[in-house]
Amino acid sequence: MLTAVRSICPMANSGKSTAKQTLLQSAVAILAYNPGASLQDIAAQAGVGRATLYRHFSSREALVRELAMEAIAAIDQVTTQVRAQELPAKEALLAFLEGVVPLGDRFHFLGSESSVYTEPEVSMAYKRQMQELDDFVTTLKKEGVVAPDIPNAWVSTAIDMLIWAGWSAVESGDIARNDAAKLAYRTLTQGLS
Amino acid sequence: MLTAVRSICPMANSGKSTAKQTLLQSAVAILAYNPGASLQDIAAQAGVGRATLYRHFSSREALVRELAMEAIAAIDQVTTQVRAQELPAKEALLAFLEGVVPLGDRFHFLGSESSVYTEPEVSMAYKRQMQELDDFVTTLKKEGVVAPDIPNAWVSTAIDMLIWAGWSAVESGDIARNDAAKLAYRTLTQGLS
DNA sequence: TGAAAATGAGACACTTTTGTCTTATTTAAG
């Protein structure tokens, strides 16, 4: 376990995740499965007091908003990396899945949380990201990875759902962490056959 | 499960659905997207007072339990019908999807509601249904519809998610009601190509 | 029409959650 490096060495700030980061991580882990969880539950899961949570997030709404923005940023990071490689569309799809399936809880949280529609800041970023996914689908069609007669909306939805499928299959222990993205990719490109 | 026995009264409710049915329908429609919705919201969506809701369901827990059991029964009805036709596995899959995609909200509600794990009655019925799905996956493998090297758990999860994908794509207006099951079927059997 | 049943509205007590605050303790830095 590499988790315990924090205290001894004086300058090792690199491995130390801030309390805020821990809270965000715990929050998304809980909220992805139980959107109605209380801040009590979230703080407890993060191993901090409820008051500490309020020191970092002024309200539940603020927590959810930051969570959404952080999820969007994490996914953006993946898409940026994938684009930089300038892969053919098919390989880009696999790379995208490899990067995003481990973020499955954040990804799913985004699609299910209603704040995505109410908060303008989040809403705008989310729409942009959905648009980018739609553009990617168009590329997939151009390069023959996806049949042209399938509606873009269906392709996007199917990708969404199989990302969540991959993450939750790993989480429930049914699928190995390194297999999930490949299974999603295989299912998308050639089905289950 | 005989759905039409409702009341002793001779003719009373022909075209009119019971308040209870309306409530169940509204509840699943709301809870599928917002699991934390209040009974106030549910009653309002059903167009009845909150007190009326309590006349039909003694508690939130009872409402959710009946909802879950009703969802399980609805899905059972589909599987019974599909089995009765004695179709080859591939055609059976399509028939199953055609029947279940319109029940997508109930299906999704079942998989996400935690009462499924806490209530013994629901839990037992749910496990049985999941087992039946797993058996069906085994049949799909035997008849060559699904490759033998794909884990059953992945196949089940993928079917689950694409059912939900179909229902929500219809709900959001992106996909025609009559296309959703076919798109899910096509995606499962040959991917998006 | 008239009686019985169902409903809408809302009052009420209770519980949980939320957001703010204070205080004692721990942790980090000088």
Added chain:
DNA sequence: CTTAAATAAGACAAAAGTGTCTCATTTTCA
């Protein structure tokens, strides 16, 4: 060692949700 910052614990009031109850009104059916 000493000081300053961060934290856990918990008190507190306000808000929202739950479950029970009553009563006036509407609906239903005989």
